[in-house]
Amino acid sequence: MIAELGQAALILAFVVALLQAVLGFAGVAVRDPVFHGFARAGAMAQFVLIASAFACLTALFVVSDFSVLVVAQNSHTLKPFLYKLSGVWGNHEGSMLLWALILTGYTGALALLGQHVAPRLITLTFSVQSLITAAFLAFLIFTSNPFARLFPVPLDGADLNPLLQDPGLASHPPMLYAGYVGFSITFSFAVAALIEGRVDARWARIVRPWALTAWTFLTVGIALGASWAYYELGWGGWWAWDPVENASLMPWLAGTAFIHSLRVMEKRDTLKAWTILLALLTFSLSLAGTFLVRSGIITSVHAFAVDPERGVFILGILILVIGGSLVLYGLRAGHLKPTGVFAEVSRESTLLVNNLFLAAACALVFFGTFYPLFITTVSDETISIGAPFYHATFIPMMAVLFLLVPVSGMLAWKRGKLGPIAKKLAPAFIAALVAGLIALWIAEREVVAGAIGSALAVWVGLGVLLDLKSRVKLFEVDLAASWARAKRLPAGIWGMIVAHFGLAVLIFAVTGVSAWKDEASAFLMPGQAFELDGYSIELVDVVRSDRENFVSQAGTLAISRDGRELGHMVAERRFYPVREMATTESAIRTRLDGDLYVTIGEGVEGRGWAVHAYIYPLAVWLWIGSALLTLGGLLALGDRGRRALTSRDLAKRKPGEKTGAETP
Amino acid sequence: MGRWLAFTPLLVFAVMAIYFGMGLREDPGAIPSQLIDEPLPAFDLPPVAGAEAGLSNSDLAGHVSLVNVFGSWCPPCAIEHPMLMQIARSQIVPIYGVDWRDTPEAGAAWLERHGNPYTAVGLDPESHLAIDLGITGAPESFLVDASGRVRYRHVGIITQQDWDETLLPLIRELEAS
Numbered sequence: 001m002i003a004e005l006g007q008a009a010l011i012l013a014f015v016v017a018l019l020q021a022v023l024g025f026a027g028v029a030v031r032d033p034v035f036h037g038f039a040r041a042g043a044m045a046q047f048v049l050i051a052s053a054f055a056c057l058t059a060l061f062v063v064s065d066f067s068v069l070v071v072a073q074n075s076h077t078l079k080p081f082l083y084k085l086s087g088v089w090g091n092h093e094g095s096m097l098l099w100a101l102i103l104t105g106y107t108g109a110l111a112l113l114g115q116h117v118a119p120r121l122i123t124l125t126f127s128v129q130s131l132i133t134a135a136f137l138a139f140l141i142f143t144s145n146p147f148a149r150l151f152p153v154p155l156d157g158a159d160l161n162p163l164l165q166d167p168g169l170a171s172h173p174p175m176l177y178a179g180y181v182g183f184s185i186t187f188s189f190a191v192a193a194l195i196e197g198r199v200d201a202r203w204a205r206i207v208r209p210w211a212l213t214a215w216t217f218l219t220v221g222i223a224l225g226a227s228w229a230y231y232e233l234g235w236g237g238w239w240a241w242d243p244v245e246n247a248s249l250m251p252w253l254a255g256t257a258f259i260h261s262l263r264v265m266e267k268r269d270t271l272k273a274w275t276i277l278l279a280l281l282t283f284s285l286s287l288a289g290t291f292l293v294r295s296g297i298i299t300s301v302h303a304f305a306v307d308p309e310r311g312v313f314i315l316g317i318l319i320l321v322i323g324g325s326l327v328l329y330g331l332r333a334g335h336l337k338p339t340g341v342f343a344e345v346s347r348e349s350t351l352l353v354n355n356l357f358l359a360a361a362c363a364l365v366f367f368g369t370f371y372p373l374f375i376t377t378v379s380d381e382t383i384s385i386g387a388p389f390y391h392a393t394f395i396p397m398m399a400v401l402f403l404l405v406p407v408s409g410m411l412a413w414k415r416g417k418l419g420p421i422a423k424k425l426a427p428a429f430i431a432a433l434v435a436g437l438i439a440l441w442i443a444e445r446e447v448v449a450g451a452i453g454s455a456l457a458v459w460v461g462l463g464v465l466l467d468l469k470s471r472v473k474l475f476e477v478d479l480a481a482s483w484a485r486a487k488r489l490p491a492g493i494w495g496m497i498v499a500h501f502g503l504a505v506l507i508f509a510v511t512g513v514s515a516w517k518d519e520a521s522a523f524l525m526p527g528q529a530f531e532l533d534g535y536s537i538e539l540v541d542v543v544r545s546d547r548e549n550f551v552s553q554a555g556t557l558a559i560s561r562d563g564r565e566l567g568h569m570v571a572e573r574r575f576y577p578v579r580e581m582a583t584t585e586s587a588i589r590t591r592l593d594g595d596l597y598v599t600i601g602e603g604v605e606g607r608g609w610a611v612h613a614y615i616y617p618l619a620v621w622l623w624i625g626s627a628l629l630t631l632g633g634l635l636a637l638g639d640r641g642r643r644a645l646t647s648r649d650l651a652k653r654k655p656g657e658k659t660g661a662e663t664p
Numbered sequence: 665m666g667r668w669l670a671f672t673p674l675l676v677f678a679v680m681a682i683y684f685g686m687g688l689r690e691d692p693g694a695i696p697s698q699l700i701d702e703p704l705p706a707f708d709l710p711p712v713a714g715a716e717a718g719l720s721n722s723d724l725a726g727h728v729s730l731v732n733v734f735g736s737w738c739p740p741c742a743i744e745h746p747m748l749m750q751i752a753r754s755q756i757v758p759i760y761g762v763d764w765r766d767t768p769e770a771g772a773a774w775l776e777r778h779g780n781p782y783t784a785v786g787l788d789p790e791s792h793l794a795i796d797l798g799i800t801g802a803p804e805s806f807l808v809d810a811s812g813r814v815r816y817r818h819v820g821i822i823t824q825q826d827w828d829e830t831l832l833p834l835i836r837e838l839e840a841s
Contacts, residue, residue, distance in 0.1 A: 235791070277673060284677075315684055322677055330671035370680070521790075575767070584790075602767045602789040604710045610790055 003068050006056030007147040010097075013049035013104070014141060016042055017134040024127030028120060028195075036119040039126040040111045046133060047108030054088075054101045057146050061088050066157055069150040070094060075157040078549045086170030092310075093146035095173055099290070100140060102174070102181045103133055110185060110210075117206055124192035125185075132184055135317045143310045172228055176221030176248060180286035182214025183255060187283035190276045191325050194332045199276060204266035207279070209637055211262055215255045216633030222248050223626035230622075234584030234599050236614050238513070238622060241390050246369045247289035250362050254282040257358035259636075260351050267413060268340035268348055273333040274355065280329060284322040285362070290314065343415040350408035357401040364393050402456050402507065405500055406463020410470070424470055425463055432459035446515035453511025461504030468497050492639035499632025506625030512594065512618030519615070525608035529558075532613045535596060536560045540568065542600070542609055550574040555600035555609060557587060571600040571611070595619040699814040704731075704806070705796035709786025712763055712771035719760055719786025724808055728838045730831070731806045732782070733762045733794065736774035738802040744821040745778050751827065752781035757835050761785040764794050764802055807831065809838045 020042035027035020057070075061084050066072040074091040075084060083090075089098040107129045114122050140146070189207045193199040225248065230238040239245060258278040265275045342348035368389050406428060410421045436455030443450040469475075471493070472485040522530040529538035540556040553573045559566040569587035576583070589596040594617035601610030699705075704721060711718040724731070732748060734741040752759055761782035763771040768787055775785070788794055797806065807816040816834055818826060 235795070273670070281673070315681070318684070319681055323674070323681065326671075326674035326677050330674050333670035370683075599790070602787075604768065604787075605713070607710070612790060 002056050002059050002065070003147040003149065006053045006060075007145070009049045009053040009056065010137065010141060010147070013046050013053065013100075014134060014137040016045050016049065017130045017137060020046070021127050021130040021134055024123050024130065028124055028127070033119065036123045039123045042130065043104075043107045043111040043126055046130070047104040050097075050101050050104045053146075054097055057094060057097060058085065058088050061085065064157065066155075067149055067151070067153040068146075069148045070146055072150050072154050072157050076549065077156055080548060082167070082170065089173050090170075093140075093144045093148075095177075096136075096140050096144050097146050098174060099177050099181060100133065100136055102177050103129075103136060103184060106181060106185050106210075107133065114206075121189075121192050121196065121203075121206075124195055125188045128188035128191045129184060132188070132321060135320060139310070139313050139317060143313050172221060172224040175217055175224055179214050179216075179218025179221045179248075179255075180251060180289060182210065182217055183251060183279075183283040183286050185210040186214065186258070186279045187325070190279035191328060193276060194325075194328045197332055197335045199265075199272050199336055201266050201269045204262050204275070208259070208262050208266060211255065211259050211279075212633055212637045215252075215259055216630055216637070218248065218252050218255060219626065219629050219633060222252060223623065223630070226626075227623060230619070231586065231588070232583070234586055235612075236517075236586075236595075236597050236616050236619075238619075241368070241387050243369050246365050247285075250365050250369075251282050251285040251289060253358050253362040253365065254278060254285050257355045257362070258282050260358075261355050264348050264351050268342065270338035270340035270342065270348065271352065271355075272336040272338050276333065276336065277329060278355070278359075280322075280325045284318075284325075285366075287318055287321060340414075342413070345411070345418055346416045347408060347411040347413050350404055350411055353404060354401060354408060357397060357404075361394055361397050361401075364397065365390070368394075399452065399456055402460050402503070405460050405503065406467060409464065409467045409496060409500065424466055428459055428462035428466055431462050432456070434458075443516060445518070450511055450515040453507060453515060457504050457508035457511065459504075460507060461501055464497055464500045464504065490639055492636050495632045495634070495636025495639065497632075498635055499629050502625045502628025502630075502632055504625075505621050505628060509618045509621035509625055513616050513622060516617045517615060519613065521610060521612040523604065523607040523609065524611050528608065530611070530613075533615050534562050535613070535615075537598060537611065537613050539609060539611060542603065547574075550576045553600070553602075555611070557598055557600075557611070559589065559596065569596075569598055571598050573600055573602065590620050592620060593617065699797065699806075700817065701813055701815065703812050704808055704814055705793065707786070707788075707793045707796070709762065709788055709793060711768070712766075712775065712785050712787055713768035714772050715785065717784060719762065719784045721812060723760060723784050724812060725810075727810055728757055728835055729783075729808050730757050730759045730835075731762060731808055732759055733764050733788075733797070733799055733802050733804045735764045735766045735802050736770040737766065741803045742778065744803045745781070747822050747824065747827065748781040749779050751822075756832070758783040762793055763787045764799065765789060765791060807834055807838070 020039060023035055023042075024039050027038070060068050060071050061075055062081075064071065064075055064077050064084070066075075070091050070093045071087075074094075075087045079087065087094070089095040107126065110122070110125070110129070114125075117125075186207050189203070189210070190199075193203055222245075225245065226238040229240070230236055258275070261271050261275045261278055264271045340348075406425055407418075407421060410416075410424065411418075432455040435458040436451040439451040439454040440447055468486075471489060472482045474482045476482075477485075518533050520530060520532040522528075524530065524539040526539050526541050529536050531537075536559070538558040538560075540558050542553060542555045545552050545554070551574070553575070555571050555573075557569045557571060559569055566589070569589055571587035572585035574583050574585060584599050587598045587600075594615060597614040597616055597619075599612045601612070603609045704724065706721055708720040709718045730751070734744075748759055751757065759782050761784070763785055766774075766787060766789060771785065771787060775782075786793075791799075797804075803821060805818040805822060806814050807818075809815050815838060816831070818831070822831065
């Protein structure tokens with residue numbers, strides 16, 4: 001009964017989305033305001049219907065109704081409650097329903113928050129958004145029905161893949177999807193602007209909070225994915241240039257370029273066609289990301305669901321959404337004339353360079369991800385592209401981009417001077433050189449990469465702080481006056497400073513984790529020990545025990561460093577009988593200067609237990625840096641200057657300027 | 665010129681969409697490997713419970729061999745298993761098993777239950793060899809020539825068709841050279 005209710009809600013939502021798309025476009029064509037009202041109500045209705053469908057599926061998981069196929073395949077009566085919930089999206093059908101829920105959630109949020117947007121623009125935006133929703137719901141209903149029944153009904157379920165039974169992974173897909181799907185709003189706004197044939201600073205202001213929201217979620221999602229891989233896979237791999245990871249990195253890079261160019265457009269009314277293109281590309285890449293994971297055209301460790309039939313359907317959606325929007329772009333981009341001009345040395349130009357680098361980096365990742373596919377289709381040869389490719393191309397490109405970060409923040413809009421900035425940044429430059437030299441001196445491995453990484457981290461980090469210092473005139477005026485200035489800085493500026501500082505922290509952490517890591521392993525009997533970088537790791541005992549839905553084998557390890565006792569760690573191995581699968585629960589000792597990461601393997605008769613230890617310097621700063629990036633995004637969101645310009649603002653701005661702003 | 669420039673993204677997308685479409689018809693099993701024509705990484709794996717010896721590079725020396733990565737936890741492996749049994753009975757090529765992310769007991773019990781097509785089996789509980797081989801999932805198989813070089817990678821279940829049309833001809837070719 002619950003399943004049928006969910007099914008009905010899903011179909012109704014599809015019908016409403018389709019109707020709204022058609023009526024919205026028709027309404028704008030016939031210029032009848034009646035249709036505007038329907039758009040908002042329709043958006044809310046879609047959300048309520050999909051939320052009901054989602055609630056139905058959740059209820060089915062909670063009560064363990066194994067007459068429903070996805071529940072039987074992915075749940076089990078003995079599973080902890082949290083994973084019964086996360087099991088809802090731990091499978092293909094459920095995760096697509098979650099995608100739809102977030103998509104309509106954004107549409108609903110736009111209906112509530114977008115009151116100030118000109119009716120024509122927002123009605124068009126709702127129509128585009130509904131079209132995407134309708135296409136996605138069709139995919140869900142026709143190829144991935146989450147409410148399909150199973151007969152005969154099994155006595156118990158097959159359980160969720162134990163690798164996915166982790167709090168981090170339970171929250172990873174919702175965050176990532178909130179990022180991917182958030183860019184649907186900016187996409188729909190961009191398409192609406194193209195249909196209208198004009199776009200301006202006001203448009204940029206309306207769109208920017210949505211872009212920042214999506215970007216922030218995507219950042220959190222990627223960080224959660226990386227930390228899940230780090231903690232759960234059992235060997236500390238946090239980033240592997242896996243196609244699925246690349247799929248989330250590409251929209252992040254494009255989205256990062258987008259929020260920067262939006263700023264230029266908002267401030268200076270230029271780079272219009274480029275910004276619109278980025279809006280289209282960011283969501284296109286998000287869709288392609290979904291396509292990557294779901295179609296099986298590119299296989300990877302993450303591909304839990306591989307089904308070419310669905311791939312064909314998704315390809316259809318891609319052609320409709322991406323192809324359609326790019327046709328429109330081709331027809332209309334020429335009409336988007338910029339009004340602002342800027343000199344070679346100006347903040348606009350550095351942001352344009354930033355955009356070009358990010359876009360090129362994104363293209364590189366795209367190339368690395370899809371080139372193998374390209375080669376297989378045109379010849380019999382098969383190749384794969386791995387980390388060495390990205391180390392040789394992506395990393396140097398990013399390194400050059402990072403050089404620009406502190407400079408860009410200090411340059412004036414329109415026309416800037418490099419001289420004073422060079423003077424202000426001189427301490428950062430010297431400190432970066434010193435940091436590089438120190439790294440050269442003390443590092444035992446990967447000396448050059450480590451030195452460059454450390455120097456860049458110090459350059460960006462200190463450069464950003466110097467930017468802040470000059471903004472609040474620290475030590476130029478008295479402290480109270482500096483404090484007052486700091487409080488007056490717009491939230492957007494704080495967001496930029498915090499995010500860029502987070503970037504510096506990330507550069508440092510990535511350098512440490514990848515350039516200076518170390519590992520060793522040995523078979524140990526209780527009482528035996530082995531050494532790694534001054535640490536001594538001794539196996540004390542191994543205890544087996546039965547838990548709720550797995551069997552645990554826990555090895556206690558005594559750690560000491562240079563003769564000093566540091567205490568005990570417990571590394572665990574879990575065996576899940578229902579799926580006959582084992583997972584590793586690593587023992588991790590986290591300190592600010594790095595992690596000691598120990599895993600234990602299965603015992604071997606006569607040889608003991610395989611114990612593997614890794615040193616990951618600065619690992620914790622990966623998460624701190626990501627948190628700072630996120631905080632930066634949130635701060636920028638809180639910028640009150642973000643509200644749409646009122647007609648009075650526009651009148652003040654430049655009399656007679658063509659704004660493209662609609663009057664109702 | 666400027667007018668047409670705006671259509672470049674569309675053009676790029678159109679080309680890609682065509683390849684996506686073609687890619688969908690490709691066999692997802694035919695995945696590339698950086699290891700092709702490279703020597704198999706060095707390994708020395710412990711045995712499953714009850715077996716005398718594990719598996720190391722020296723077992724594979726001097727003849728063409730099929731290395732198969734499996735696990736008792738892996739349902740597709742059970743589907744592939746009868747095919748491996750059939751290959752073993754034909755005595756065309758020795759099959760070596762890498763029991764991935766498994767326990768010695770579970771691996772042994774699985775072989776007991778389904779039959780053992782492997783000339784030797786090594787246990788890889790911590791994915792050391794699996795990571796070196798770039799395994800994306802089980803089952804996965806590699807054709808290794810007499811000099812210990814990887815010649816072919818097969819991802820997923822080996823079907824009768826894969827055997828007849830790809831693996832068997834390749835084995836004949838490798839043995840001839």
